Amino acid sequence: MARTTIFSAKTPHLLLLLAVFACFFLQECSNDKRGVKTALFEVSDFVPITNWKQETALDSMQVKYQVKYIELDYTDALGGFVIPSVRQLNNGFEYTFRIKNLSAASRVFSYKIYYQNESYKMPETDPEKPEAEGPWAWENFYGSFDGNDIGFLETPPIPADGKFHEVKGYIRITGNPRNEAKFFKDGVNDRWKRNPRVGLYSFMLVVSDKENIAQKQIPDYISHIALTFNDRFVNPYYYFLYGPGKKLQNTSAIKMDNALKVVAKPNLGGGIFIDFEDNNKAAVNFTDNCGRSPEITRNACFRQFQHYVDASSKFDNIPVIKDVVGDDYTLMEYNWNKSFFTKEELIRTWPMVAREACKTVISDSKENKLILINPASSYGDWKKQNAGVITRHGFSFGTYTVKAKLTRLLSNSGVWNGIVNTIWLLNQSNDAWNNRRICQKEGYLETYWGGPNDKRVPSISYSEIDFEILKTVPYCPPHSFPPAYLPSMQDKKNMLSWHTPLPEELEQQKEDIVVACTNWDMACWEPKNFGAGCQPISYKDQTFYSHRWDHWYRAITQKSLEKDKELFAGDYYYFQIEWKPTEIIWRIGPEKDKLRVVGYVNNTVTSIPNNQMLLIVTQEFHNSKWWVGTPFQQQFIPFPEKDIKGEIFEVIIE
């Protein structure tokens, strides 16, 4: 009888396959985010949030799943956001996990729950040395419990009965979770100076033998995140998932990714706070929804923005008042007005800031929108006055999406009305607490306004990320800049002397405006591809050209041509700045799910800010000398005959 055997020549292959499969399976089991086993205990069913029901869909790796979703509570949040607020959940998020005592006797175990913002983090490990902590992992926004830095908690005694026992508690995400001294003022923890970041959060449950804590097997600076090691914070995620903590006996770390999505939706109809004095007359103009009432002072998400205007911004404007867009101001009108006034007839002016509070910014509580108004001029009351709003709560990083209908910029004949539509981020404070990361190579140029001989300093607080949309010309490619403009003469008897056409390529761009995307990096030379001129950078299937005037220029700009009517003649348009730790992406589009990239930079070409910034939306006037090569000079554009209105319908920071 032939011997039946399950073993054949193919058997080793099959066994190998089985072994691989088993390893994989076991690996997955051992990495099961909900459970882990050590010699002393087994942990399972870690749920970081049990008592918050709101969810949202998340697309990740082409798989859709639900995550907990919470919007920041702006009530009384000037002191710092708390997630969840007491109004949202009185005690905070309830977490649970189950633990089984595998030892011989009843035992107390130590545990701690950490959280970390995953959307805007630096890698926990060093890309070049995976066992080492990432050089900027300490900058990540992470914390534990409710910001009081209480170290590890203890479970109640867990009987050695072979059964799982539930442990639960509460956790909140707060600002300045490490209680860093630099964010204190006069003994008070200004948690708002390091607000929680928006985006996705993970939670990490670490369970350990109590002895590990007592004998400091887990260092103090990991148990207590407020402590430092060699004057530096150590990221506990790195420690437990990749570093020494991974090898600790009787210690387990379970990370729940994408456990929570935090979104900020400042209330546009919630009023506008006024913080400036206009000769003590501001109160006269206050309304129910604009001013300094106690309610607005505490809870308004926006305040009226006042630009800083330098004296060098002055220009001598033609004394003409016209509705450029509404009355279809033509090139001929522009050229005539440019040529045929005398100096005595001009009006010395500059981009003005609001003279009266609440007149040029309105928070509409019924339609939940903000309205910006550049006011009309009249004879004797000429003004090119900026209008804008700024948020009052700062964030580090985030994806800022603004839905707005801002003013059109061009007449149908293609002449610019002088307005720059801007959506931008600006550093929340110039104080040292808001300093950027140190620039390793020679430092930053110290001031915004200084020239190339400005002092270099290791760190500064100035940061700015801009959308500026106006009529100008791209700087790149370099062989087409600047355009060769025909000069104009004042010969009435030959109209071609003063009515000079635009260069042909600009005539073809008559309906176009430029979307300029800028990062102010204060000329930090650290990025490996820092350079001047036009430099290409690729993002996915697009190539963008970044322009920097020279090695001492404090900003890098990318420009693209878009249609004025498309962006500003419809009911609204979307503008998005995605500010991440190592890159910035600018997007625009007719709907939020139809955005296209119009600008991209990363830390190889520019220093990405990491401090806290505020969002500003303005309609403002610029001196044309800030935009070299612009076909229409600000001083030759009429003062506005009618109010120029813009509306903001939605701001989401996520």
Add this chain to the structure above:
Amino acid sequence: MSRKKLLFYFSLLLLLIVGALITRHYYKKIKGKLTLIEATDKSVASLADDYYTQRDGIIYYDFETLNGTENLYEEMSHSGKYSCKVFGNNSFSPIITKRVSEIGKNRLDRAGISAYIYVFPKDAATLKASLVFSITDNKDNNIVWKSVEIVSAYFKPGQWQKVSGAFDIDTASIPEGCVIKAYLWNDSKAQILIDDIMVVTGRDQPFRGDTTWCDITGNEVWQQNTGHPPYPFVYLNTLTPNNKTSSSLSGNNKLSDEILIDSRSVCAGNFYNPANNRDKVLALHEDSLYAYSYCDNNNTFTCDFQTVLKPEDSIWLTSRFLPARYCGKATDEILLQDTASKTLALYYIGNTTAGTCSQKPSLLKTHCLWKGNYTFFSLNGKTPVSFWPVYLTPIKKTSLLCIYDDGHWQVFEFQKSDWASVAKSNKPNNTWNQSEYTYTLVGGCFTSFAKSPQLLSIATSRKNKQSEYHILSFDTRNNTFNTVYPKTTSDNNKTTNADAFSTYFTLNVTGATVNTLLKYDDSWRFDLKLLSFLENTLTVKYNLDFKGYDNHYNPKYYENTVFLTGAFTNAGITSLLTWCYNNPENKNQSLLPDALYLFSFQNPKN
């Protein structure tokens, strides 16, 4: 010296000689291929847009006339039939040249250069070229050398792209006798085409004047400095409702449209049908006279009469028209002043009946009442240097004021069939002395207490360029002019921004007791101002602009804007018939078509 050393130096010498020979060979090759083209206006830009050929300071070349050279490329061009090929390493396009003296050194403080470039895909990755703007001296040394770099990193092959750049230039470094050169230099294997090369020179002409009066960057509320800019704007509004140009303003036929809009010798007066108290328009076109009146039915001017001028009436063709009511009858006459032959003739229109809104014009009957020459009006052996039709008395009869070069004057009236002197000066009016002043007069009512017509005299001193005004009224008892203002030598009678070189006219405006006084100056720009007596200074109060014109074609943009005032639509209310046209030789008709408007004016509320 050792043998080795000798050999070394010999080899070195040989190398140098060979190198020099090679360099010389290639230099000749390059130089021999350099084609110089002098950019003269017509010869090189035969197919170019007229715009560029008409502008000074522009060099433009489109390679359409570069016949017979091997550089010409027929298969592809950006404009016209040809472009120019610049193939291969160290190759050059033809060099477009122009002498600096033709452009003017003062224009060279800034220059821009542009061209259209096409790069073939083959070897495009090696692309390295320069569009060069240079200025060389008479020894061909580069005094200025600027370039726009074209490299493969930014340039897409296979399509025409515009290349441009602009540069500031230190003109102090440019000696006499220099030449501007523009060309493309290819420093790579890439194959390049170039077309439509252009150089523009100069900056925008700066604003005239010294400094701004108005500064609103401080905290104080701005207050107008009386009589100084910036002035507020008031507007002349069209009376023509359809916002069309002459085709709706002249109603009866196309021929009339063209005639009225093209007429350059025109005048207004109540020449016929006096009962409607409206002014008509008399227009001279070629050798014919046409008479128009305003038709309320269709808001147009209709041609009522026309005639071909007879030889005995040829004075119409060479004269300035001075319409007025010389005879004191119901209609106005026309005094023709021919300054070349120093003759005058007085005509009237003999037509008595014509409805307005005529479908077809009838024969215009002109009759000559008087003809003579300047000597008829002599005083003390001098003939007048200027003639002014003026109302001097409340009686509706125009006198003729004759002024002589020394400031003396004489007033004539037309009585029955001849001119009679009714008043003359005992002593000259100093501000009418031609050697001392330039002056101009305008009749009207300038003070609210005027009992009789007044004469405003504005004079500008030839010495110090200061201007002053006098308001005069005629004393019929003493047959002399009284000065209404200034009364004493200490009275301020200065003018600001109002001199004798401008044209002045008055408007009768609804509800006004004094005439509205306008000043028109088109010496360097269209400038229409409303004047007023502010603290007794005659000065500008408002700018005037227009509303209701067609298609953004503001009358002030035209090379010529001519006004004819008259009560065309309402008795006693002045409107302005306005001709707008460009000089035919400038070929700008497509930019601004000729237009004819009728504007009205309302006094602004003070």
